[in-house]
Amino acid sequence: MARIAGARDRAAFGLLFDHFAPRLKAFLLRQGTTASTAEELVQEALLTVWRRAESFDPAQATVSTWIFTIARNKRIDWLRRERRPELDPHDPMLVPETTSAEHALGASEEAALVRQAMLSLPVEQAEMIRMAYFEDKVHTTIAAETGLPLGTVKSRLRLALQRLGKLLQEV
Amino acid sequence: MVSLAQATPTTGDELLLAYATGALAEAPALVVATQLTLNPQRRRQLRAFEAVGGELLAEIDPVAMAAPAKAALLARLDEPAVDAPAPTPPATGLPAPLAALLPGGLEQLPWRRRLRGLKDWDLPALAGGKARLMWVAGKTAIPRHTHAGMELTLVLRGAYQDGAQTFAAGDLQLADAAVDHSPLVTALEPCLCLVVTDAPVRLTGRFGRLLNRFVRY
Numbered sequence: 001m002a003r004i005a006g007a008r009d010r011a012a013f014g015l016l017f018d019h020f021a022p023r024l025k026a027f028l029l030r031q032g033t034t035a036s037t038a039e040e041l042v043q044e045a046l047l048t049v050w051r052r053a054e055s056f057d058p059a060q061a062t063v064s065t066w067i068f069t070i071a072r073n074k075r076i077d078w079l080r081r082e083r084r085p086e087l088d089p090h091d092p093m094l095v096p097e098t099t100s101a102e103h104a105l106g107a108s109e110e111a112a113l114v115r116q117a118m119l120s121l122p123v124e125q126a127e128m129i130r131m132a133y134f135e136d137k138v139h140t141t142i143a144a145e146t147g148l149p150l151g152t153v154k155s156r157l158r159l160a161l162q163r164l165g166k167l168l169q170e171v
Numbered sequence: 172m173v174s175l176a177q178a179t180p181t182t183g184d185e186l187l188l189a190y191a192t193g194a195l196a197e198a199p200a201l202v203v204a205t206q207l208t209l210n211p212q213r214r215r216q217l218r219a220f221e222a223v224g225g226e227l228l229a230e231i232d233p234v235a236m237a238a239p240a241k242a243a244l245l246a247r248l249d250e251p252a253v254d255a256p257a258p259t260p261p262a263t264g265l266p267a268p269l270a271a272l273l274p275g276g277l278e279q280l281p282w283r284r285r286l287r288g289l290k291d292w293d294l295p296a297l298a299g300g301k302a303r304l305m306w307v308a309g310k311t312a313i314p315r316h317t318h319a320g321m322e323l324t325l326v327l328r329g330a331y332q333d334g335a336q337t338f339a340a341g342d343l344q345l346a347d348a349a350v351d352h353s354p355l356v357t358a359l360e361p362c363l364c365l366v367v368t369d370a371p372v373r374l375t376g377r378f379g380r381l382l383n384r385f386v387r388y
Binding site for chain 1: 216272
């Protein structure tokens with residue numbers, strides 16, 4: 001990433017493409033995007049990665065997380081023609097952290113913790129989280145598709161989020 | 172002070188999760204984006220939810236791109252970026268996502284006076300809910316009411332009390348038909364809130380959902 005931002009290194013960008021393009025495509029396909037649209041969105045997302053490479057902050061996110069957020073926004077732009085209200089990290093109104101906790105852990109340590117938490121979730125809770133990311137589904141849809149009662153879906157997702165949230169207290 | 176995050180974590184978490192995955196409609200997304208500006212704890216939580224997305228992306232089984240895709244993208248790297256920079260929002264002293272939707276400062280808004288000590292202003296139409304700014308004078312109670320659908324109330328300035336709970340700047344209260352309440356501004360200072368009603372977590376992926384029906388994982 002540093003080589004792409006600093007030296008505008010095309011070979012490094014090529015490697016990033018080789019790694020992330022097929023994964024982004026797979027992610028978008030699982031979200032129900034058609035293959036041709038997925039290809040188009042991957043192109044748009046990675047073009048943004050190239051253009052905004054210098055704004056990537058390794059303290060804030062891993063490369064994978066950063067690319068996830070860019071692709072998510074491209075998909076929203078494509079699905080809706082509306083402007084999505086978004087947090088502006090340079091907003092003068094931003095209320096700062098009261099402690100130095102914001103970057104107590106680096107993004108990669110944080111990613112490792114998240115990975116650990118995902119692995120430690122009971123299978124059925126992890127599945128709820130996956131459905132939330134891959135399929136944009138609300139409770140009622142998940143309930144209908146899994147055949148689980150709505151209350152069960154709600155409590156599983158709630159438990160999964162609580163568990164992840166608890167982990168974040170340590171971040 | 173009890174913030175909503177401590178009182179009923181699930182619903183606020185689910186809103187933030189939907190924001191992180193991209194499933195949230197415009198009106199509730201405005202509430203979340205505005206709250207993120209005011210609430211660093213929520214920003215940490217968002218970073219973690221986005222990290223979950225990053226992990227899911229990192230571990231997914233790749234699907235090969237069409238053969239010419241890479242060359243096509245490399246050929247586009249020198250294209251000038253066409254992204255128009257977002258216009259600078261008016262100086263309102265409000266978080267940028269919200270300020271971007273205001274025609275000017277708070278003083279110039281065509282407020283509607285509702286009751287003594289209570290006025291509001293409707294934001295431009297947004298998808299997924301009706302948004303308005305609500306201004307309540309100090310030492311004023313809002314008449315008891317309940318809600319037909321979901322109501323999200325984000326405190327921008329000042330604070331209000333609802334039962335035993337206090338909601339201060341950056342706190343979000345979620346209320347539905349089960350909630351029958353009479354919030355009260357106890358301090359002398361007025362309280363300014365962003366209120367979105369009938370804003371369920373809506374899917375963005377209409378087209379995608381249609382396709383999802385035919386695809387099982």
